[in-house]
Amino acid sequence: MAVDRTLVSGSLAMMILRLLTEKDMYGYEMIDTLRKRSENVFELKAGSLYPLLHNLEEKYFVTSYEQEAAGKMRKYYHITKDGKKHLDKKKEEWQQYSKAVASVLALEAWA
Amino acid sequence: MRMEEYLTKVTEQIRCQKARELVVDELKDHILEQAEAYETEGMEESEALEQAVRQMGDPVETGVSLDRVHRPKMSWSMLGLTAVISLLSLAVHAALIGSGEASRMGLYYFRNDVTFTLLGYALMLLVYRMDYSILSRYARWMAAGMLLLLVLGSHFLGVEVHGMVRYIRVGLFTMSISTLMYLYVPVFGGILYQYRGEGYRALGKIFLWAAAPVLMAFKMPSLNLAIILCWTFTGMFCIAVWKGWYQIHKKRDLVILGVGILALPALLWMLLSTGQWAPYQIDRVRAFLSGNPDYDYYGQVSREFLSGSRLLGQGTGNALQLSERLPGYNMDYILVSLISLYGVLAGALALLLLAFLFMKIFKISVRQKNQLGLVTGCGCGILFFIQLVLCLGVTFSLCPSTSVTLPFFSYGGSATVVSYMLLGLVLSIYRHKDILPEKPAKKVMEIAP
Numbered sequence: 001m002a003v004d005r006t007l008v009s010g011s012l013a014m015m016i017l018r019l020l021t022e023k024d025m026y027g028y029e030m031i032d033t034l035r036k037r038s039e040n041v042f043e044l045k046a047g048s049l050y051p052l053l054h055n056l057e058e059k060y061f062v063t064s065y066e067q068e069a070a071g072k073m074r075k076y077y078h079i080t081k082d083g084k085k086h087l088d089k090k091k092e093e094w095q096q097y098s099k100a101v102a103s104v105l106a107l108e109a110w111a
Numbered sequence: 112m113r114m115e116e117y118l119t120k121v122t123e124q125i126r127c128q129k130a131r132e133l134v135v136d137e138l139k140d141h142i143l144e145q146a147e148a149y150e151t152e153g154m155e156e157s158e159a160l161e162q163a164v165r166q167m168g169d170p171v172e173t174g175v176s177l178d179r180v181h182r183p184k185m186s187w188s189m190l191g192l193t194a195v196i197s198l199l200s201l202a203v204h205a206a207l208i209g210s211g212e213a214s215r216m217g218l219y220y221f222r223n224d225v226t227f228t229l230l231g232y233a234l235m236l237l238v239y240r241m242d243y244s245i246l247s248r249y250a251r252w253m254a255a256g257m258l259l260l261l262v263l264g265s266h267f268l269g270v271e272v273h274g275m276v277r278y279i280r281v282g283l284f285t286m287s288i289s290t291l292m293y294l295y296v297p298v299f300g301g302i303l304y305q306y307r308g309e310g311y312r313a314l315g316k317i318f319l320w321a322a323a324p325v326l327m328a329f330k331m332p333s334l335n336l337a338i339i340l341c342w343t344f345t346g347m348f349c350i351a352v353w354k355g356w357y358q359i360h361k362k363r364d365l366v367i368l369g370v371g372i373l374a375l376p377a378l379l380w381m382l383l384s385t386g387q388w389a390p391y392q393i394d395r396v397r398a399f400l401s402g403n404p405d406y407d408y409y410g411q412v413s414r415e416f417l418s419g420s421r422l423l424g425q426g427t428g429n430a431l432q433l434s435e436r437l438p439g440y441n442m443d444y445i446l447v448s449l450i451s452l453y454g455v456l457a458g459a460l461a462l463l464l465l466a467f468l469f470m471k472i473f474k475i476s477v478r479q480k481n482q483l484g485l486v487t488g489c490g491c492g493i494l495f496f497i498q499l500v501l502c503l504g505v506t507f508s509l510c511p512s513t514s515v516t517l518p519f520f521s522y523g524g525s526a527t528v529v530s531y532m533l534l535g536l537v538l539s540i541y542r543h544k545d546i547l548p549e550k551p552a553k554k555v556m557e558i559a560p
Contacts, residue, residue, distance in 0.1 A: 045169075052176075
């Protein structure tokens with residue numbers, strides 16, 4: 001399913017950080033996990049993942065390291081303390097926002 | 112679209128050449144992995160690869176976003192903080208110009224200070240523009256060259272003061288040897304990096320590279336320079352070991368090193384009892400330990416000025432008195448002058464600003480992905496920090512009076528210029544933080560159990 005891009009891009013960073021709280025992952029693994037978890041709603045283009053990851057790294061929300069796994073060198077990402085703090089903040093914002101949207105939509109239903 | 116075509120289109124958008132390397136491998140790995148997954152789902156090889164590339168999306172869009180991340184950066188907050196410190200420092204030196212006959216000397220000092228600060232800024236920005244990773248290639252050559260130049264320089268062009276060669280004169284310029292040796296600190300970072308991935312034998316070589324300048328300082332003789340260098344090198348080495356640069360038993364060896372450092376006073380004591388200390392050195396330590404104020408003119412005068420100071424504003428001592436009674440009033444005891452001229456709060460502000468600046472240096476360095484930048488930046492931070500601590504010790508008579516520098520405040524051409532250059536290096540490390548790729552050490556890192 002193709003979802004409106006602007007709707008995804010803002011929350012993608014949040015979802016990536018959330019994934020990384022479970023374990024360190026490499027890029028493909030993240031895309032794959034997101035796809036499965038969202039039941040293919042997030043068919044996001046992989047090309048947009050890496051600028052986002054590098055941006056998070058620049059802000060020191062994640063760090064990266066290389067590690068060999070199954071004979072391949074892979075670049076793993078790890079969430080930092082700052083990243084976890086940022087995630088909590090974003091999560092709260094998101095919950096407030098989605099609650100507000102939901103209640104407005106509910107009003108519409110009554111009208 | 113073929114994979115190579117996709118990757119070329121992405122990297123074309125990234126203006127910084129060096130950063131391209133950082134990006135390509137990761138994208139390529141992703142495409143190949145995706146293609147493999149499609150193949151296991153039953154696609155043909157060529158079809159799978161094409162589908163995987165299509166999955167990546169628009170290469171130009173991706174490239175432009177990556178370009179935004181991977182470009183040279185300036186730490187404006189650090190530059191701003193430095194500017195505030197420089198202005199405060201210049202204000203103190205301006206206030207120290209004094210009055211009457213003494214002002215001629217004061218004016219001379221102030222003019223020099225302005226010149227050195229401007230020169231310092233020029234060199235700082237020059238170093239900031241440079242790619243510091245040359246250290247990883249030429250550190251040993253640079254170190255050998257520096258040591259040779261310093262030895263030859265002090266032998267042939269040395270300026271003798273009280274029987275000690277402390278300066279080198281080249282044409283119009285007179286440079287302080289001890290301050291020039293601070294430039295060895297970043298070079299030592301490069302040396303540590305060059306031996307990365309090696310084992311215990313490399314540690315011996317590293318020790319020799321560290322011992323050479325320390326020994327030179329000791330022979331000058333400048334015990335405090337030897338101590339400053341020794342601590343800085345030890346600190347940098349510990350960080351390198353902690354980061355797993357060498358194939359050694361990390362924790363055990365750090366503990367041994369820690370015990371060794373704690374045992375150092377005992378070693379000094381041993382040297383004392385076996386007659387390795389010069390009589391004047393023994394006398395100095397005795398005089399300090401006795402606590403008799405008569406032995407300590409500097410300390411006595413500085414305490415007098417400090418106790419006459421106010422919380423804010425000028426205390427009992429003015430610029431003229433400071434310059435007449437307190438030798439080193441604009442160098443070693445600059446903090447005493449600052450406090451007596453502007454008050455305790457101004458002194459605290461200066462220290463706070465310096466503390467902020469040094470914390471910032473550590474923060475920038477620790478967050479570095481480039482390992483060379485991490486250790487070299489930390490080295491600069493440690494060097495500044497030790498200078499600050501020693502200066503505080505001397506200012507408040509907590510350690511024997513010796514020649515010290517308060518970075519960015521004390522008068523002195525070489526000290527000012529070198530301090531700004533080291534700061535420029537930290538700025539260069541920040542500049543390259545999203546550009547320089549970090550290559551793993553040649554040998555596989557396996558720490559012995």
